[in-house]
Amino acid sequence: MASKIFDMFSLSEENYLKAIFHLENSLKSGVSTNALAEEMQTKASSVTDMVKRLSDKDLVNYKKYQGVKLSQAGREAAIEVIRKHRLWEVFLVEKLNFNWDEVHEVAEQLEHIKSEKLTNELDKFLDFPERDPHGDPIPDAQGNFHISNRVLLSNLGVGETGICIGVKDSSAEFLQYLDKHDISLGKKIVVIEKEDFDKSMLIKLDDQELRISSQISANLYIKTL
Amino acid sequence: MASKIFDMFSLSEENYLKAIFHLENSLKSGVSTNALAEEMQTKASSVTDMVKRLSDKDLVNYKKYQGVKLSQAGREAAIEVIRKHRLWEVFLVEKLNFNWDEVHEVAEQLEHIKSEKLTNELDKFLDFPERDPHGDPIPDAQGNFHISNRVLLSNLGVGETGICIGVKDSSAEFLQYLDKHDISLGKKIVVIEKEDFDKSMLIKLDDQELRISSQISANLYIKTL
């Protein structure tokens, strides 16, 4: 990871880098101006503006009409922000009694605090967590993600069993649904039945059975046993 | 304390409010444009600019050529920022192994994080500390300072004894001087000798005797026994 001498990037630049990182990962391709505008909740012309600035700083590779890709430096910066975001989420949930659906907004602010010592001491204080409260992996100080083979619950077949290790959708609404039905990270899930027509599932969770729609099963990450 | 609906103030506005608060307290009067410019490390014309904006929002009372005073709302906002700053300093020192001369810069960033829940949970997590690592009082959630009668060491007479409870100058240089000579909050200090000429003092600290200049004694707060 390149050294950070001063406050290197503005809050807005960091948010763009993070957004590009997420889009590259989910789209598995370069990121279009419109996609970025959608992600950033802003206008395409604002994106073009910012993307040019990021390009001037060599944080992204940009060619007119062809979208952006992160450069190595840009990717490192994005990962650093994501690392901080996820560490703060762990802190909020584990130390300050936040619920997993309450942490995002505050972590969005905390992720921009600039202090290498702070980040690394926080990491140590939290005992080097590997995942945030939604099950997303936390990059280490070198920017390496601890990757594990996870699948979506919707991909399991009848009779298969797994442990819930994360969520794809981490909106407050979805997280509250999970809370209400007692689904949390670490829970064992057995697929009892699968409906062909609408892809809904009957699952076993502790001792109860629960019927869930495909929207639920397609947003729960599972580690198979 | 008035309710905070959204992100009420910008980072810059908060810094100005904080600076005005500190200057009002030390000057015990209204704050001049130049004094504010000096405190904010900026130009007088920039101060006039900002002071007008703060005045439009009724955070300060401002009349041309006559300096500013905080309004009630402005004072509350300033105190809230100071509360957060000092709570974060305690967190950094007590939980993350920061030294008391390293916390300021990071706390300057953390003090602007907006989340009432975060602030209050942090307060609880730290067990409602009354003072920050430099001995400055931490306002409670209602904005009340816990005030105690403290004096500067330079005001003690020969033979008098007190407990070190804070520093007036909290620059890294001064704090490092104190570390080097083993002076820390809570230490008992006895004044053995006082030099009329240069106001230097011979003090007893644990079992050692130490000669300190008036620049030191005029920057150490003492609670007399």
Add this chain to the structure above:
DNA sequence: AAATAAATTTAGGCTTACCTAAAAAATTGA
């Protein structure tokens, strides 16, 4: 009470990060 000096404000500019509207390029599809 002028004259000078100091403090403060105004005027005009700059950068960042956003916006709308219009132009240009790329894509789609008849």
Add this chain to the structure above:
DNA sequence: TCAATTTTTTAGGTAAGCCTAAATTTATTT
């Protein structure tokens, strides 16, 4: 293929928060 549509960029504007230089007000001195 070429016209219509969509995507992207350009042009020009705005607000916050800073700047310098010039003007104005207040304070100080003689």
